[in-house]
Amino acid sequence: MIVDFRWSPEHVDFRENLRAFIRDWRTPELLQEYAETYGGGGERIGAFHRAIDERGWMRMCWPVEVGGGGRDTLYQYIFVEEMEYWGMPYGNLTFTSIAPSILAFGSEAQKQQYLPGIYRGELCFALGYSEPNAGTDLASLRTQATREGDEWVIQGQKIWTSLADVSTHIWLAVRTDPSASKHGGISIIIVPTDTPGVTIRPLHTMYGGHTNETFYDDVRVPLDHVVGEVNQGWPIIMHALNHERVALAATGALARIYDQLVDHLASEKADRLSDPVVRRSLAELQLELREHRALALRNAWIIAQGGTPISEASMAKISGTELRSGLANRAMDLLGRAGGLSADSLDGAPMDGRAEFNFRLSPIFRFGGGTNEVMRDIVAAAGLGLPR
Amino acid sequence: MNLDLTETQRLMQESLGGFLEAHVSLDQVRDLERNQGWDKALWKKLAEQGWLELVIRDGCEGADLVDLSLAVECLSRRAALVPFMEVAVCSRVLRASDADGATRSKIAEGDLVVTPALLEAVDDWNRIEAKVTSAGRLSGAKHFVDYGAEATHHLVAAKQDGEMGLFLVDANNARCEPLKTIGRTPSCQATYEAVPAERVAGEEAFIDMILLGRSLAALQCVGAMEEALEKTVQYARLREQFGQPIGRFQAVRHHCSDMAIRIASSRDLCFEAISALQAGNRDPLRPAAAKASASRAAPEVLMLAHQIHGGNGVIEENDLYFFTLRGKERSLAWGTVDECLEVIGERVDQPVDWL
Numbered sequence A: 001m002i003v004d005f006r007w008s009p010e011h012v013d014f015r016e017n018l019r020a021f022i023r024d025w026r027t028p029e030l031l032q033e034y035a036e037t038y039g040g041g042g043e044r045i046g047a048f049h050r051a052i053d054e055r056g057w058m059r060m061c062w063p064v065e066v067g068g069g070g071r072d073t074l075y076q077y078i079f080v081e082e083m084e085y086w087g088m089p090y091g092n093l094t095f096t097s098i099a100p101s102i103l104a105f106g107s108e109a110q111k112q113q114y115l116p117g118i119y120r121g122e123l124c125f126a127l128g129y130s131e132p133n134a135g136t137d138l139a140s141l142r143t144q145a146t147r148e149g150d151e152w153v154i155q156g157q158k159i160w161t162s163l164a165d166v167s168t169h170i171w172l173a174v175r176t177d178p179s180a181s182k183h184g185g186i187s188i189i190i191v192p193t194d195t196p197g198v199t200i201r202p203l204h205t206m207y208g209g210h211t212n213e214t215f216y217d218d219v220r221v222p223l224d225h226v227v228g229e230v231n232q233g234w235p236i237i238m239h240a241l242n243h244e245r246v247a248l249a250a251t252g253a254l255a256r257i258y259d260q261l262v263d264h265l266a267s268e269k270a271d272r273l274s275d276p277v278v279r280r281s282l283a284e285l286q287l288e289l290r291e292h293r294a295l296a297l298r299n300a301w302i303i304a305q306g307g308t309p310i311s312e313a314s315m316a317k318i319s320g321t322e323l324r325s326g327l328a329n330r331a332m333d334l335l336g337r338a339g340g341l342s343a344d345s346l347d348g349a350p351m352d353g354r355a356e357f358n359f360r361l362s363p364i365f366r367f368g369g370g371t372n373e374v375m376r377d378i379v380a381a382a383g384l385g386l387p388r
Numbered sequence B: 001m002n003l004d005l006t007e008t009q010r011l012m013q014e015s016l017g018g019f020l021e022a023h024v025s026l027d028q029v030r031d032l033e034r035n036q037g038w039d040k041a042l043w044k045k046l047a048e049q050g051w052l053e054l055v056i057r058d059g060c061e062g063a064d065l066v067d068l069s070l071a072v073e074c075l076s077r078r079a080a081l082v083p084f085m086e087v088a089v090c091s092r093v094l095r096a097s098d099a100d101g102a103t104r105s106k107i108a109e110g111d112l113v114v115t116p117a118l119l120e121a122v123d124d125w126n127r128i129e130a131k132v133t134s135a136g137r138l139s140g141a142k143h144f145v146d147y148g149a150e151a152t153h154h155l156v157a158a159k160q161d162g163e164m165g166l167f168l169v170d171a172n173n174a175r176c177e178p179l180k181t182i183g184r185t186p187s188c189q190a191t192y193e194a195v196p197a198e199r200v201a202g203e204e205a206f207i208d209m210i211l212l213g214r215s216l217a218a219l220q221c222v223g224a225m226e227e228a229l230e231k232t233v234q235y236a237r238l239r240e241q242f243g244q245p246i247g248r249f250q251a252v253r254h255h256c257s258d259m260a261i262r263i264a265s266s267r268d269l270c271f272e273a274i275s276a277l278q279a280g281n282r283d284p285l286r287p288a289a290a291k292a293s294a295s296r297a298a299p300e301v302l303m304l305a306h307q308i309h310g311g312n313g314v315i316e317e318n319d320l321y322f323f324t325l326r327g328k329e330r331s332l333a334w335g336t337v338d339e340c341l342e343v344i345g346e347r348v349d350q351p352v353d354w355l
C-alpha cells in the first residue's frame, strides 16, 4: 500500500458516530459535573459511561480475551481526540495509562477485577508516584511497603496525587526492598482509596483546581495487590509513564483552543479577522498545531503497528505541552485586554475564558509526566543515540 | 550618556524596597486578592511616608520619571495591590492645570485617587466614543478601568464637539461593575450617564498618557519577571534531585540564563523609553518597543520559572503565581505585543539610529 494519510472509511464512520453521540450527551449539566468532580464523576458522568459501554467504545481496541473488541488502536486515538476536543470525561489517565499497564503486567485475576470496571467508568485510579523529594528523581522514592503475613503494610507520603479524593484506587509506587539498588527495589501496589490509614489533603492551585498530598499510615492491603513481580515495579512505571506521555500529547484540547479563537474572531471581531496581521498570526498557530498533530499521529501509528514509541512519545509530549502554553498565550494576545478575562467575570469572557484558563493550567503539562528537560534527554539518547 | 542610576536613586530604590518588604505581606495580598480588594492600608502608609510625592513632584535632578519608574518596578516586584501607576499617569496630566497645587497635595496625601478610563468595548485606542455635552455632561462606557471602583476619580477619555479630551469625573457618579482578570487585580467596567465632567486636557495629553502608561506597564512586566527569576534562582540552589541542586543541571542553568537575557534587554528598553519621555521626546517608538519586548518576554520567562519550580510552583501557597498572573495581565494592558509591534511596523521606513 502506498503512503496515504487519509483515514479509512471505517475510521471516518466511527468518528462521525462518536461525534453525534457526544453532541447528544454534551449538556451544560454534564460539563459542570465534570468540572466539579475533576473527572471523579457523579450521576451524569456515570450514565454517560454506561452509554459508552453499551457501544463498547472504551474497550474496542483491547484484546478479545478481556472483553475487548480487538480493533486497531487508531480507534482509541480517535476516541481520545474527540473526547479531549469536546472536553468530555472518558476515564482519562485511568483509561490511557493504567489500563494498558494492567493489560501488560497484571495477573489474570487483576485483569478480570479491574478492566471491566475501568471501561464501564466505575473505577478511577489516582497515580501515586511523586513524593516531596522524589520528583524527576522518582527512583529515590521512600514510601515503603513491608510484608507482614499475607499483607503489605505501607508507610509514607506522596504528593501531587491528583484525583485521589475522587478515586476508587491509588496506583502506588512503593519501595519493597530497601537493600536493593535504587531502581531494583520498587513495586506497584494497588491501594483502594478507602483503606484505613490513607489520608488525603488537598493542595489548591493557580488554575483553580486542586491536587492532593496523600499520607499512608500503617495501610494494609493483601499481598496480591502487587502488579507484576515484587521489586519489578520500575519497568511498569516507565511503561505507564510512556502511555501517559502519548496521552498528554493529544491534539484535541489544543485544536479546540484554536477553533474557538477563530470562531470568536469570526463572530465577534470580524474586522480583526480580516486584518492580514491577525490572519498571519492565526496561520502560524495553525501551522504549529499541524506540526504537533503530525507527531501525535505518528505515535498513534507506531502503537497501531504494535510498536512502543519512546523517543517519539517524548517528542510529541514536548511539542504538545509547549504548544498549549504558546497557543493560550497568543490567543490571549490576539483578544487584546479582554483576553485576560476569566470565565466567571462579569458578562463572561471571550472563548468562555478557555485561553486564560489554559494559560494558568499549561505549566503542569510541561513538567508533569516527566519534565520536558528529561524528555529532551530521552530524544537525544534513545532517539538520536547521543552518549548518555 | 549615563546608564546608571544616581546615588540618590539607588538609595530611594533600596529604601522603598525595604519599606515594601516590611509593610506588604504576600499572605495579606493573597487574602485581598481573594476578596477582589486593594491594599488601602498600604496606600495610606505610602502617603504618610511621602512615597506618593513621587507621582507629583518634579524630581531630583529633573529625573522625576525615572524615580517614578523605579517605584513602579519596586511595587510590581512586591505584587502590591495599589493604584500607584494609575495615579501616576493621571497626575502628570492634572498637575499641568493645578496652579495652586491643591490637587497635587491631595494626591500626595492619598486622598485623591484618580485612575485612567480610556479603552472601550472595542479595545482600540483610536476608537473612543464616550461623549461630553457642551454643558459638561459625560456619557459612555469604559472597559478595564483599573482600580475604578476603588478610585475617587476617573480621568476619562471622551470627545466634546468632536475633539478628544481628558475629563475628570467623580467616581461616585460612575457605575462600576467588577471584572475578573487573570491578574486578580481590581478592574472594572464603568458606565457614565450624563455625569458632570471637568475637561482637564486635550488630545496631546491623551497621547502622552498612553506613552507613559505603556512604558510603566512594560516595567510592571519586567518587575514580575525579575521577581520570578530571583525566586527561581533561589529555588534552583535549594531544590535537590539526583543528590545535587537542580541548578547544576545544564538544562536548568540554560533556562535561567535565557530568563536573565530577556529581562536584561526588556528592562533597559523600558528605561530607554522612560529617559526619552523624560527628555520630552514624544516619539511613540521607544515606549512601543519597550512594551512589545516586555509583553512578549513575560509569558515566556514566567513559564520557564514554572518549569524550574515544577509542582511546587503551581500551588497557591507559593508566591510565584502572583508574578505569573500579574505579568501576563500587564502584558495585555496598555497595548499588547501585536499593537506595539504595529506601532514599530508603521515606522520601519524611518531609518533607525543604530550607531
Ligand SMILES: Cc1cc2nc3c(=O)[nH]c(=O)nc-3n(C[C@H](O)[C@H](O)[C@H](O)COP(=O)(O)OP(=O)(O)OC[C@H]3O[C@@H](n4cnc5c(N)ncnc54)[C@H](O)[C@@H]3O)c2cc1C
Pocket: A126, A127, A128, A129, A130, A132, A134, A135, A136, A137, A159, A160, A161, A162, A163, A205, A211, A364, A367, A368, A369, A370, A371, A372, A373, A374, B239, B241, B242, B246, B249, B250, B251, B252, B307, B308, B309, B310, B311, B312, B314
Ligand atoms: C497539578 C499537578 C498534578 C500532578 N499529578 C500527579 C499525579 O497524579 N501523580 C504523580 O505521581 N505526580 C503528579 N504530579 C507530579 C509531577 O509529575 C511532578 O511535578 C514532576 O514529576 C516533576 O517533579 P517535581 O515537581 O518534583 O520537579 P523537580 O523534579 O524538582 O524538577 C525541577 C526542575 O529541575 C529539572 N531537573 C530535575 N532533574 C533534572 C535532570 N537530571 N536534568 C535536567 N533537569 C532536571 C526539571 O526538569 C525541572 O525543570 C503532578 C504535579 C502537579 C503540579
